[in-house]
Amino acid sequence: MENKFTAKRPHCVVLAYPAQGHINPLLEFSKLLQHKGIKVTFVTTRSFCKNLHKQLPHSIPLETISDGYDNGGIKEADSPKAYYERFREVGTQDLCELIHNHKLGDDEVDCVVYDSFLIWVLDVAKRFGIVGVSFLTQNVGVNSIYYHVNKGMLKVPLLEKEEIWLPGLPSLAPCEMPSFLYEYGYELDVLDVVVGQFSNIENADWILCNTFYELHQEVADCMTKILPKLRTIGPTILYKSLNINNGIEDEQDYGFAQFKSEECTKWLDDQPKGSVVFVSFGTMVALDEEQIEEIAYGLRDSGSPYLWVVRDSEQYKLPKDFAKKSEKGMVVSWCHQIKVLSHEAIGCFVTHCGWNSTMEALSLGVPLIAVPQWSDQTTNAKFIEDVWKNGVRAPIDEKRNVRGEALKKSIWEMMNSEKGREIKNNAIKWRNLAVMAVHKGGSSENNIEEFVDNLVGLKS
Structure with a gap:
């Protein structure tokens, strides 16, 4: 440029x-x-x-x-x-x-x-x-x-x-x-x-x-x-993550960081390509204890390795019998989201559908499981499932919570089914268009x- x-x-x-x-x-x-x-x-x-x-x-x-x-x-x-x-x-x-x-x-x-x-x-x-x-x-x-x-x-x-x-x-x-x-x-x-x-x-x-x-x-x-x-x-996204060399000095961190530690890079390096379910609900949303419990059991029972970001202030809501680190999964208080989404081990992203998270996943070709909470997130989820077709929305119950069994099925569908493969192909298409948009x-x-x-x- x-x-x-x-x-x-x-x-x-x-x-x-x-x-x-x-x-x-x-x-x-x-x-x-x-x-x-x-x-x-x-x-x-x-x-x-x-x-x-x-x-x-x-x-x-x-x-x-x-x-x-x-x-x-x-x-x-x-x-x-x-x-x-x-x-x-x-x-x-x-x-x-x-x-x-x-x-x-x-x-x-x-x-x-x-x-x-x-x-x-x-x-x-x-x-x-x-x-x-x-x-x-x-x-x-x-x-x-x-x-x-x-x-x-x-x-x-x-x-x-x-x-x-x-x-x-x-x-x-x-x-x-x-x-x-x-x-x-x-x-x-x-x-x-x-x-x-x-x-x-x-x-x-x-x-x-x-x-x-x-x-x-x-x-x-x-x-x-x-x-x-x-x-x-x-997209306003770290260009290095898109493998674009435009001469902009890439910083070690994306934007402002309000957390210090990052624990998950080595763990991701040890996981098979496209196998990990990444879960994060952003910096503002506070899930209730019942919803966190359902997500915990859905991840545990899914059979897929998972990396779940739960803020320190929210970790007391995790079930007592749910290990923060096991052979199959890891709970961290913060991670460098762009780096994680860029990692070849990531297979899908369970997200609240905040616009930055949505744009990052679109730009990096990561398929989504949408669990919107408030504000614009429900509309972003609509686009994800029905317009861009780069993800699915996890079913909710009468309390608007995603049950563990529903999350387990959504993960299986994304990681193993023909529909999941079509969604991944659409995700790659959007990544290519995002890279073109950066150049243009x-x-x-x-x-x-x-x-x-x-x-x-x-x-x-």
Whole structure:
């Protein structure tokens, strides 16, 4: 990839919402911008950075602003609504000061790329007369749903037996929509944020979406007609994992790391190719004790070796008779997910279907067993099973739990059946398309190159 270096490089501030799943794609995008000759300053909150064991790549400057809760972040606030309101108030002031200080220091900021949840950043960009870029961290299909809710074209709460049709999307049942829309009254503060991110998005100079075009051609085309400034720029994933040498310095760890140890590499090296069931439910979801017990017995009885990530804070929920390390399986508190998914021993991935995990598995050709929990995960699971056909959704009971026997059958189907082989072939197809998308900047039109050229033009 050509470096667009000029005597006076454009300077881009990248502001990430303080959560692991939001920070990592913006960090990888920052590395790419820097490689293309854009000066990048990465910004997030003081509260998030206090808990890090690893900082940014040394080549990307890190600055922090306050969210009004410098000790504990959102956990310190009385409610999500109180957090967002305080973050807007304090963050606006701090970001203005940061941009002003760079101008005084002859290091003027030309552009702010901000997590779309932080809609107030666009007002700051307009105040300083710089480019404001909204970065959507979820898939474009989910973003389309939230956009239509924001504009009043999709009414909530959804009716139990309602069939939802939106432009470019398959038919969706309420239970296949983002959970905030059909579990109405649950997490209403969060619903306001995910829907509200589209309240001023038309005023952004660019709208970048963390996906690649081939995954969502129909809905991407429909959304681009509505929002002409929208561009797909994904997958934002560690390029070394895709065996792509683009000259970007690969760090030992992917993005920010909030955990120190990694215990599983040698164990994976000793397992047969394509044999291991990898299980992880991300950094936010807390499964109840009954569900963890069912997963434990389903894995134990599946006959396949397994690697299961259970956070330290959740391990007390494991059954007393379930060994954390045995001949067949291993439970760890953290692992380097990209490295694990890249390992040849992995046969399938049991996942909560968070968008980063979904994108990583798609990009690395790993078939999925979907066990969605909340938010956009149910919609991602719909795409996985019915649209991309690179996985199956594990059946749930009346409590919405996956029983051990159901998980055992899903694993057997994935690892041993003809359907499983077809799913694996589809997974490889998507991996190849993801690699092509990286080479083409997120689409056939090379959207990243277009964006970079625009920024470079500011200084020419």
